[in-house]
Each structure stands twice: as structure tokens, then as C-alpha cells.
Amino acid sequence: MxxxxxxxxxxxxxxxxxxxxxxxxxxxxxxxxxxxxxxxxxxxxxxxxxxxxxxxxxxxxxxxxxxxxxxxxxxxxxxxxxxxxxxxxxxxxxxxxxxxxxxxxxxxxxxxxxxxxxxxxxxxxxxxxxxxxxxxxxxxxxxxxxxxxxxxxxATAAEAERRRIATELHDLIAHEVTGIVVLAQAAARSDNADLTSTALHKIEESGTRALEEIRRLVADGDADRPARAPVAESAQALRDRVEDYGEQAEISIETTTDVDRRIWPVLDRVLVETLTNVRRHAGPDAPVRVTVATPAEAAGAVVMVVRNGPGTGGLGAGSGTGLSSLRTRVSHLGGTIEAGRDAGGGWSVRTELPSARDGGKGTQ
Missing domain, CATH: 1.20.930 (Transcription Elongation Factor S-II; Chain A)
Incomplete structure (x- = not known):
């Protein structure tokens, strides 16, 4: 017509x-x-x-x-x-x-x-x-x-799509690639056959996941396509992330029992990006401390702080794309994110998100 x-x-x-x-x-x-x-x-x-x-x-x-x-x-x-x-x-x-x-x-x-x-x-x-x-x-x-x-x-739509793909590539694949590099370095420096075999197995798994994400991004878009992984729905997802990271990381969660479930996927994404940056910049041996709480000075808000101490060194400087995309994600829920050096020579990332619902305090 x-x-x-x-x-x-x-x-x-x-x-x-x-x-x-x-x-x-x-x-x-x-x-x-x-x-x-x-x-x-x-x-x-x-x-x-x-x-x-x-x-x-x-x-x-x-x-x-x-x-x-x-x-x-x-x-x-x-x-x-x-x-x-x-x-x-x-x-x-x-x-x-x-x-x-x-x-x-x-x-x-x-x-x-x-x-x-x-x-x-x-x-x-x-x-x-x-x-x-x-x-x-x-x-x-x-x-x-x-x-x-x-x-x-x-042109605006094309630029927005380019940025979306770039953000997805960074969020989903940079984490896997950083892990692959760290594992490869560990395997190259170790004489333990079992450790080398385990590292190679994990490298294979990470590489397979990265390839699957690349294929998904270049395939035709589908709004009904299932998510890459289960969406974080509770504090347990954060515990799982820290546990997967290694023994040098620990987490403490003390929040209200009725936190808005929309904040968990955002906190999970912030945690993934932050842990990736710790591994990239400070090194895989740097100690990490994660705290999630609802402090009295931030009434009606959930605050997550990720602190890491100095390590033996990582892969070098990043591009800043990750922090920029995190600020966008956090701002969509009316939150803020701050990053900077600690007095002890490490680094800290503080994320504050408003909780739409209040309840009695407890430990999850």
C-alpha cells in the first residue's frame, strides 16, 4: 500500500x-x-x-x-x-x-x-x-x-542497538574471558597435573559458554528467547557468586526480609562485574569482602559494598565500559554506585538501591 x-x-x-x-x-x-x-x-x-x-x-x-x-x-x-x-x-x-x-x-x-x-x-x-x-x-x-x-x-536506533550489543558482550562475555585468562595463567605456572587438568576443564566450560553467548547475540533477535541463566531472585544468588569466585572471597548479608525482588538481578550484575574487575586488576589472589545490608543511615535502601585488598596483579587496565553500564542499570531503579580506592590500598564499590517494600530486620 x-x-x-x-x-x-x-x-x-x-x-x-x-x-x-x-x-x-x-x-x-x-x-x-x-x-x-x-x-x-x-x-x-x-x-x-x-x-x-x-x-x-x-x-x-x-x-x-x-x-x-x-x-x-x-x-x-x-x-x-x-x-x-x-x-x-x-x-x-x-x-x-x-x-x-x-x-x-x-x-x-x-x-x-x-x-x-x-x-x-x-x-x-x-x-x-x-x-x-x-x-x-x-x-x-x-x-x-x-x-x-x-x-x-x-541512526539513533542503530546506535542504541550497537550499544546494547556492546553492553551484552561486555557483561556476559568479559567475565568468562577474564576467567579463562586467569585459569590459563594458573595452569601455565603450576606443575600439579591435577590442578592443570581442572583448570583446562574450566577453561573449556567458560569458552563454551562464551561461544554460546556470541552465537546468541549474532542470531536473529527474539523477545521470547529464554534468559542466558536463571535471573537472580534472592540473596542466595549473591552467595553463589561469591562461592564460585573462590575461598579468598566472603559475603555477609543482613537485610530486611521483604526486599523488592527487582533489586537482586541488578546487585547480581554489579557483583559479577566487580568480581571480574578484581580478578582483572588486583589478581585472583586478592581478598574480597562483600557486605549487603540495610543500614540505618540509608533508610529504605539496600546497600552492597564490595571491598578487595591488594593482590599480586592482574591483567591490566580496563576500558571503563563495565562501570558505565552498571551506572545505567542502577540508575534505572533510582540507585547510585560509587567506586574508588580504599585506605588500605585496595578498591571498593558501593551500590545503593531503594527497596520498595519495608519489613522487619532479619538475616537471609
């Missing part, structure tokens, strides 16, 4: 030509219509198909000017020539950029306003033509702004 609407401007052409042919308005008018249809119409069609640029419409303008000259000799008005002129003006206004298309608009508009004025009592016809000319140019400008807005929306 949309494609059909793009060609509706063609319908008046045979109707106007046939109407004037039946009226028998003279050979000059007929010849002017033939010139307009033979020269201007093919150019307009090719422009509509995208084969001719705006500057290429000069052929249509020249044909219409010749046709207008023949119409002026006939001392009448040609609906066919007028309609094709209006279509040409609209197309020029829609895609014109530069002096040549602008000059073509001015020349064609002035010619269509002057020719009716040559008729007896032609002032009224000239004013009517001027109104139609202004309307055609306005429609062309409106379509131009619509095209530009559409391109901007497409």
Missing part, C-alpha cells in the same frame, strides 16, 4: 491530458502537453525510482518551460503542464541541496505564475497558480523534513 501511495501523483496526468484533448483547446496547447508528458514525465518517474538525483531534474524543468511557452502562445492554462510543474517543484524541494536545484525551483515557479497572467483577466489565475506553487513547495519541504527525521531515528 505504501508503495502504491508513492505513485498516486501519476493518476491526474492522463486525466488532465484526456480532458484537455476532449475540449480541443488548440494545437499549441496540445503540443505543449505532449512536450511536457514526453520530456518531464519520464524524468520524474526515474527520480521517483531513485535513478535521477535532484540536479538531474533540470531536464524536466527545461521540458516544462518549453511547454509553458507553447501554452502562453495559446493564451490559456494547461492542467497537464501545471500538474507536472507542481510535482517537479515538490520533488525539487524534497531533495534539493545546492544552487542548481534552488535555481530550478525559482525559475519554474516564476514561469508557472507568469504564464496565466498573460491571459485576459489572468490575475486571478496567476494568484491561484501562485497558491498551488507555494503548496507544492511546502509539501516537498515537509517530506524532506520527514525523510531527515526518519534517517535520524534509524
Amino acid at each position: 505504501r508503495r502504491f501511495n508513492r505513485w498516486l501523483w501519476l493518476i491526474p496526468v492522463p486525466l488532465a491530458f484526456g480532458f484537455e484533448l476532449l475540449l480541443g483547446s488548440g494545437w499549441f496547447l496540445l503540443l505543449g502537453n505532449v512536450v511536457a508528458v514526453a520530456v518531464a514525465l519520464p524524468v520524474l518517474i526515474r527520480h521517483q525510482q531513485g535513478r535521477v538525483r535532484a540536479a538531474g531534474l533540470w531536464m524536466s524543468v527545461c521540458g516544462l518551460l518549453v511547454a509553458l511557452g507553447l501554452v502562453a502562445i495559446a493564451h490559456t492554462i494547461s492542467l497537464t503542464v501545471l500538474w507536472l510543474s507542481l510535482v517537479t517543484l515538490a520533488m525539487l524541494a524534497r531533495s534539493a541541496s545546492g544552487r542548481v536545484p534552488t535555481a530550478l525551483i525559482v525559475i519554474l515557479a516564476v514561469a508557472n505564475a507568469l504564464v496565466p497572467g498573460l491571459m485576459p483577466d489572468g490575475l486571478i489565475y496567476a494568484l491561484a497558480s501562485a497558491v498551488l506553487i507555494v503548496a507544492a513547495i511546502s509539501i516537498g519541504l515537509m517530506l524532506r523534513f520527514t525523510d531527515r527525521s526518519l534517517l535520524e531515528r534509524q
